[in-house]
Amino acid sequence: MTSTASLQPILDKPFVLDLFAGPGGLDVAAHGFGIPSLGIEWDRSACLTRYAAGLDTLHADVSAVRRDAFESLPPEINVLAGGPPCQTYSVAGKGAGRKALDEVKGYIHRLMDGESDEAIDADLKTLTDPRTAMVLEPLRYAIQATRSPNRGMRPYDVIVLEQVPTVAALWTQYAEALEETGLPDGTKYKAVTDVLATETYGVPQTRSRAVLIARRVGLGDPALPESSHRPYEAKGWNGRPSSPAGDPHQPTLDEAPRTTVEADRGSGDEEKPLWRSMGDALGARVGTHPGRARPFLVRSNYGSSGIPGRRGVRSDRQPAATVTGRISRFVVFEHLNEEIVREGARFSMNEAGMLQSFPPDYPWSGTAQAQQVGNAVPPLFGKHLLSAALGLPAPDIRAAVRPWQPVAEERRAELRIRGCGESDGCTDKCPRPEEQTPPLSS
Template sequence: MQNTTLMNKSIELFCGTGGLALGLQNAGFQHTALYEWDKDSCDNIKANIAAGFDGISDWNVYQSDVRTVSYDGLTGKINMISGGPPCQPFSLGGKAQAYNDKRDMFPEAVRAVREVMPEVFIFENVKGLLRKSFSLYFSYIILQLTYPSIVKPQGMTWEEHRTLLEQHHTSNRHGDCEYNVVFRLLNAADYGVPQLRHRVVIVGFRKDVDAHWSFPNPTHSKEALLYSKWVTGDYWARHNMAMPMSNPLSKQAIKNIRSAVEECNAPLRPWQTTRDAIGDLPDPQSKEAAAFDNHIFRAGAKIYPGHSGSVLDEPSKTIKAGAHGVPGGENMLVLDNGDVRYYTVRESARIQTFPDDYHFVASWTESMRQIGNAVPVKLAEAVGSSVYAHLKEIDHAKRRYSNN
C-alpha cells in the first residue's frame, strides 16, 4: 500500500459539461484528466478552456468510452477519482433497467478505483438509485466499491458475485485494496443551490486513510427561508418588494419556525430561491439581455395539467436534461404576472450554480441537456471541500509525526 500523502491530483469519469469537476476544482483538487464519451459536452469544456476560464487551463479532456481507458501508470499518482456514472439506468423518468441497461457504468467506476487505488473517490447519481426495486443491486454497487479487487469472474452473474462479496465482507480475510464507503441522499438546496435537487453521493476512503469523515452539515434550510419571508420579512426587503398581505402560514407554524431558527445553536442561511438566483437578469426579450451570455428568449412554454414551471420565490424545481417536453415543466419559469416561459440557458446555468463566465456554446436544446445532466457546482464544492480538508488534516498530522 502506498503512503498516504496529500496530493491534490484527480481524474474524473463521465464528466459531462463539467459541473462536478468545477466544484471539486474549487475545493482544491486539480484534474489531470477528464473522460466523457459525448462530443458536445467535451467541446463545451474545451471551448471554456480556450476562452481562458480561470483555473482549468491544465485540464486534459478526452472524448472516449471509459471502457477503453487505460489507467496504467496512475497508481500512486492520483489522489481522487470522481464522476457521475450515467443515470438513465436508475432514473425515475427512464426505463429503470439498472443492471440490465447497457448504460450502467458503475462497473467501470469500480475498475477505475481498482486500477488506480486513489485515496478517495466521489461518485454521484440520481435518487432513483435508492428505489426499493434497486436495493439489492445498490448494495452490490457498494460492496464492489468496498472491495474493488474482487473481480467478477467471467460467466458469473451479478447475484452470484454479490454473494461472493458478502461472504468476503463477513470474513476476516481482508486485503489491501479496500475502501470504507458511505453514501447519503443530499438535497442541493441544503447547500446553497437555488434548486430542489436530490442526489445520491457515494464517498469512499482507502482503508489506510484514517479519515473519520462524514458528510458536511447543511448550510441552508427551508425553515430559515420561511423565517426570512414570514417572520422578519427580510426576503422581500432584499428584493425591494412589499411583503405579501396574505401569510400562508398558521400561527402555530410561525411559532414552530421561530423556535427552529431562533433556538438553533448554528443558524443556517435561507434556502436560495429562483428569484435570488436570476432576479438581477433582465427580461430575455429586452435589449439589455444582449449584455448577458446565453440569455436568449425561447418561445413555446405552456402550462397544462401536470406540466407547471418553477415559481420565483421558492427554490427551482430540478433542472432536467431536456428542453421542450420535460415531463413536469421543470425547465419553465412562472413570472410574477402568471405568465410562463422557458428558462434561458444562462438562467438554467445559474440554477445549477455555474459561474456567469462559464459559456455554453451548443444550441439551446443541447446546452439545456448538458446543464440538466450536470452536478450543481456548489454541491460538488461543498462535498469536495469537506473531503479535501480531511485529507489535508491527515497529511499535516503525518508530516508532524515524521518530523518528530
Template sequence: MKSVELFAGAGGLAMGVSLAGFESLAVVEWDRWACDTIRENSNNGFPLVQGWPLWSGDVREFDWSGVPEDIDLLAGGPPCQPFSMGGRHKAFGDSRDMFPATVDVVRRLKPKAFIIENVKGLTRSSFANYYQYILLQLEFPEVARREGETWADHLKRLQEEKTSGAQHFNGLTYNVVPTLVNAADYGVPQKRERVFIVGFRADLGAEWSFPTPTHSQDALLHSQWVTGEYWGRHGISLKKRPARPARSESRIRKLSDSFIPLDRKPWRTVRDALQDVPDPRKRGAKSFVNHKFQDGARVYPGHTGSPLDLPSKTLKAGDHGVPGGENMMVRDDGSVRYFTVRESARLQTFPDSYVFHGAWGETMRQLGNAVPVALGRAVACSVAEQLALTQLRQLANQRHRKLA
C-alpha cells in the same frame, strides 16, 4: 492533490473538485457536445478548466497507463438514466450502467478517496439489492466479478466477504458513506435531491461525515413570512406579495412563536438567483452569454413550472423538463416561460462567463445532467480537508516512530 474525473459532462463536479484545490490528471467524457463545452471554455482561457487533460470517449477504453496509482481523488457521476425516476428503470439491465466501469477504475487506480454522484432513484426499493451491490463493490473493489458470474451471485460473494469480517481482508478496501442530499440545503437555488457515495481507503483511517447543511427551508419561511426581510430585499410591496403558502402555515406559526435563533441561511430562491438577470427579450439581455428566449412554454396538468420565491424544481436533461415543467419559471403575473440556458446555469451555480456549446436542447441536457458546482465544491472541500488531516497524522506517526 491529484484527481481524475469520470463522466465529467459539462464539468460541474470537476469544477467543484478544482475549486477544492485538486489538479486533474484526466477528465473523461464521451458526449461530444459536453466535450465541446469544456474545450471552448478551455480555449477561451476560463481558469478552472484551462489545461484540463480532456479525453473524449468511453471510459472503458481509456488508457490508464499514464495515470499513477494512489491518486488522491476519483470523482464522477455515472449516467443516471438506468436509475432515473423518468427513465426505464432497467438498472443492471441497462447498457448505460457505468457503475461496473467505475469500480474497475477504482480497482486500478486505488485512489485515496472517491466521490460518486447519482440520482435519488438509485435508492428506491426496487433497486435495493443492486444499490447494495454497488456499495459492496466499492467497499471491496478487488473482489471482482468472475467470468460468467451473474451480478446476483457476485453480490452473494461480496456479502459473505462483508460478514466474515472486513478487517481480515488483505486486499484493497474502502470505508463507504452513502448520503442522500438536497442541493438547496447547501445554497443551490434548486431542490435537487441526489445520492453521494463517498469512500476513503481503509488504510488511511479517515474519520469523515458529509458536510453539514448551510441553508434551510425554515430560514426561508422565517425571512419571508415572519420578518419580511426577503420581500424588502427584493423591493416587493405588500400588495404584490403572493399569498402565504397554506401547506406551510403551521410551520410559519411555530417559527413566529419561537425565539430560538435559526442557525442556517435561507434557501436561495429562483428570484434570488436571477435578480440581476434581465428578461431575455429586453434590453441588456445580450450582455449575458447563452441568454436567448425560447418560445413554446405552456402549462398542463403535472407541468407547471418553478415559482420564483422557492428554489427551482430539479432541472431535467432536455428542453421541456417533462414531466413536471422543471425547466420553466412561473413569473409574477402567473405566466410561464422556459428558463434560458444562462438562467439554468445560474440555478446550477455555474459562473456567468462559462459558455455552453450546442443548440438549446443539447445545452439543457448538459445542464440537467450536471452536478451543481457549489455542491460539488462543498463535498470536495470536505474530502480534501480529511485527506490533509490523514496526511498530517501519517507524518506525525512517522516522526514518533523515528524518535522512539
C-alpha cells in the same frame, strides 16, 4: 453522519479523475479549491463546453480508456469521482430495477474476487441493456489503479460518486464491497452513503442526489457534508395555476406561495440560512446576465401528463424545480403589478446554468445545451462533496456568483488537441458521431 469538513486536508496534493464528466460540474467544483482534474466525456458538445471553460478533458468512452489507455492517465491522480449513466437501474416498472440491481451485485462480487476482465466483458455483452455495464466502471477503475505499473500499483485514496436517488441501493452495494471484501489486492475503504437534498447545500433548486464518499483505510473515517441551508418545504401550497380572466393555465399573484420564512417554518434548522431562491440566484445583474429584478413565476414541465393545468408553478421566492434537459421548456411569467401577470422570456442557458449553481457566463457550447445543463452535477453541491471527502474548508457560496472567464482560443485549441487529437475537430479516437448525444437527464 455529517461533517463540518476539517480544515486539515487528508491529501497533500489531490488530483481528481472525473468519469462521465459532462460539461464540468465536478471539475468546476475542484477548480474552486485549486485542485487539478481530468474529465472523461463522450459527448462532443459537452466536450466543447469543457474546452471553452478551460477544463482538461479526454473526449472518449470511459470503458475504452480503461481498457486501452489507462496507462496514459496521470499517475498522480488520487481521487476518483463521477456518476455513471444509470437509466438501466430504475425502480420504475415491474421489478426491472430489482433485477438490474441483482445483476450488478453479482458482477461486483466477481470483480472483487479478481475474475478476469475478459470473462466479465464476455458476459456483459449478453445483457439486455448494455448500460448496466456502465454502472460498474467506477469500481473497475478502482481495481485497475491497483494493477497499473504507471501508478506503481497504487490505489485511489478517495472515491466520490453521485447520481439520482434510485441509485442509492447501488451505492450501498458499492460501500459494502469496498468495506467488507475490498479490492482484489486487499485494499479496503471506509464508506458512507445517503440521499441528499441539494437546496440544503445552497443550490437554488430542489434536487435529490444519491452520494457515496469513500476513503482508503488509514485516511480517517469519511463523513457526509454538513448542510449549509434549511430544507425547502412548500407547506400547503399546490401551485395549481388559475386565472380570474378565464384562462385556467395562467398563474396569478394570489396563488403565489407564502414567503420563504412561512414556507420553511418548523424545519428544525432555524440557525441556518434559508434555502436559496430563484430570485436570490437570478435577481442581480452579474457579468452578461441582466438580472431579473421583477418578481416572477415559473411553470415547470414536470408531472403534467400533457395537461398544462397540472404543471407545477413556483415563484421567484422559491428554489427552482429540479433542473433537467427540459429547463428550456419552463415558462416564466412576470408580475407587472399586484394583479397583472404576463408571459416573459424563458430562461436563457446562462440562467439555467446559474440555477444549477454554475458561475454566470459559463461558456455553454455545441448543441443540446439544455441537456448538458440538466445532466450536470451542481458545482456548489460538488464543492460540498469534495470538501467533506478531502477534509477541506466548507465552500464559500459567494464564489458561485463570480462570472466564469472563458479561456483564450489558443488554450482551447491545446485542450482539444489533448482531448480529441486535433485543434479544431475530432479524430478517429473520438466516439463515433452517432454516439455523441448526451443521455436524457433524470
